[in-house]
Amino acid sequence: MRKLLVTDIDKTLSRGETVAPEVCEACSRLRRGGWDIMVATGRVLTTARPHILAVGSEMPAIVYDGARVMDVATAAPLFETSMSPGLVLDVLEATWNAPVELQVMGDEAAFCRVQDVTTRAFFSSADLPVQDALESPRALEGIFRVIFFGQPEIVRDLSAELSARFAGRAEVVLSGDRFLDVLPAGVSKGAALMRFLKGLPERPDILVAAGDHHNDLALFEAADVVAAPEDAAEEIVGRADIIMPSVARHGFALLADYLLQGDVIGRPFKPVVLL
Numbered sequence: 001m002r003k004l005l006v007t008d009i010d011k012t013l014s015r016g017e018t019v020a021p022e023v024c025e026a027c028s029r030l031r032r033g034g035w036d037i038m039v040a041t042g043r044v045l046t047t048a049r050p051h052i053l054a055v056g057s058e059m060p061a062i063v064y065d066g067a068r069v070m071d072v073a074t075a076a077p078l079f080e081t082s083m084s085p086g087l088v089l090d091v092l093e094a095t096w097n098a099p100v101e102l103q104v105m106g107d108e109a110a111f112c113r114v115q116d117v118t119t120r121a122f123f124s125s126a127d128l129p130v131q132d133a134l135e136s137p138r139a140l141e142g143i144f145r146v147i148f149f150g151q152p153e154i155v156r157d158l159s160a161e162l163s164a165r166f167a168g169r170a171e172v173v174l175s176g177d178r179f180l181d182v183l184p185a186g187v188s189k190g191a192a193l194m195r196f197l198k199g200l201p202e203r204p205d206i207l208v209a210a211g212d213h214h215n216d217l218a219l220f221e222a223a224d225v226v227a228a229p230e231d232a233a234e235e236i237v238g239r240a241d242i243i244m245p246s247v248a249r250h251g252f253a254l255l256a257d258y259l260l261q262g263d264v265i266g267r268p269f270k271p272v273v274l275l
Contacts, residue, residue: 229245
């Protein structure tokens, strides 16, 4: 039986730049129990790779919130969808003076403004190339996503504004309390997963998806069973079949051990809260 667990990284699998040993060990047990693990994240491959290797995943990774599916070892894209230069320009013009940090993501590289100091510091620490020469909105090519980072209330307001302005032209999705993604139309973690699954000889017999925020909702649509941490966004918790403890309590380790019991295989599945 083919069993697949697809998981987000931040606040689902781990917090920060390392995966807890308890989670790594549980993932080893899960893989020995016949489960494949696939990562689906808003991160770029460079910053996601340590987490992917830590849990022993041998699957391609869904990165850039679904704009790219990449081979982890070679960094080669299996498939990808970029934004048109015109859309990039329009998004930048609409948001240039917003009180948020800006990240324009290309091929494992970031563009930002001089004032985007948090963006520059994070990606520089991860050895990801950063160009901070954006002095005005530009129609950049080879861009997969535009990210905004700021105070939660400002990000929520910006999400509503951009969703209305770019309806039908782009996907606008909250990817965390302080993060907002603008992606090419039709792009999501869920769309990327469905496209990947269509390329397999056969669909997994059971597919479990785990995530914590709005950018995981589309991923859940492709899953048989949905798991979420107890402190996930309200809409996510309401959608979950399995509610696990938070990352601080190593909830993903409990999820892995629960899946090894085999309770998700039978039908109908009964929702459960893991303590």
